Amino acid sequence: MPTPTKGPRLGGSPAHQRLMLANLATSLFTHGRIRTTEAKARRLRPFAERLITKAKRGDLHNRREIQKVIRDKDVVHKLIAEIGPFFSDRNGGYTRIVKTMPRKGDNAQMAVIELIADKTVTAEAEAARRSRPAAAKAKESGPASQTAAEPAEGSEETAEATEAAETVSQTEAEPAEGSTETVEGEAKGEDDKS
Amino acid sequence: MAVPKRKMSRSNTRSRRAQWKTTAPHLVPCSNRACRQPKPQHVACPSCGQYDGRQVVAPA
Numbered sequence: 001m002p003t004p005t006k007g008p009r010l011g012g013s014p015a016h017q018r019l020m021l022a023n024l025a026t027s028l029f030t031h032g033r034i035r036t037t038e039a040k041a042r043r044l045r046p047f048a049e050r051l052i053t054k055a056k057r058g059d060l061h062n063r064r065e066i067q068k069v070i071r072d073k074d075v076v077h078k079l080i081a082e083i084g085p086f087f088s089d090r091n092g093g094y095t096r097i098v099k100t101m102p103r104k105g106d107n108a109q110m111a112v113i114e115l116i117a118d119k120t121v122t123a124e125a126e127a128a129r130r131s132r133p134a135a136a137k138a139k140e141s142g143p144a145s146q147t148a149a150e151p152a153e154g155s156e157e158t159a160e161a162t163e164a165a166e167t168v169s170q171t172e173a174e175p176a177e178g179s180t181e182t183v184e185g186e187a188k189g190e191d192d193k194s
Numbered sequence: 195m196a197v198p199k200r201k202m203s204r205s206n207t208r209s210r211r212a213q214w215k216t217t218a219p220h221l222v223p224c225s226n227r228a229c230r231q232p233k234p235q236h237v238a239c240p241s242c243g244q245y246d247g248r249q250v251v252a253p254a
Contacts, residue, residue: 035251098250099237112238112250 033114041113055084
């Protein structure tokens with residue numbers, strides 16, 4: 001049996017929390033990105049991702065399980081027809097929470113929760129490998145790039161040598177600065193005398 | 195109902211209020227090279243609207 005969330009419910013009562021989370025999830029799936037308080041976003045995240053997992057299976061049972069939460073049939077259809085298949089290459093982590101500046105009225109911590117629109121790096125790499133076999137040839141040229149990197153290391157050493165030369169020139173410059181200070185001091189002394 | 199027996203002295207009032215202090219917010223420069231405005235850490239930049247190279251909120 002799943003343990004209930006610790007601490008107080010959002011909005012005060014379990015029924016209020018259930019309704020709030022359902023409304024937040026509906027808004028998230030219709031708009032793709034919503035701005036809410038950070039506490040609500042953190043509660044919404046696992047709730048919404050569980051719905052997306054159900055939408056990925058997409059059979060009648062899971063459709064009914066989703067409809068227990070989301071009353072709007074347009075949103076249920078969008079979830080199963082568009083959002084579920086879009087995340088087919090992703091195992092969880094369908095949403096992203098980014099903290100934003102606190103709200104003006106009550107200084108509440110705010111956050112933006114959004115459905116992740118861009119594809120994962122591994123999914124993009126696999127798509128590229130399937131579409132372009134020529135990409136494999138580019139990988140073979142990898143050792144050549146490593147040899148190219150070695151002369152670059154040599155150039156870094158020369159850069160260090162030039163830095164050392166600069167420090168030497170700075171030390172040479174310091175006595176010159178000191179001499180100018182002494183000149184100024186003499187000028188001030190003359191002013192005092194006058 | 196409990197009521198205060200004595201008037202609170204000006205000294206006591208002022209001693210209490212002397213402990214009301216404020217702290218400076220911890221700000222870091224925005225990681226967006228074009229922006230570099232100070233912002234709270236781990237928060238989308240309020241001046242350019244970016245976080246971690248992504249446009250998150252509308253810039254101010």
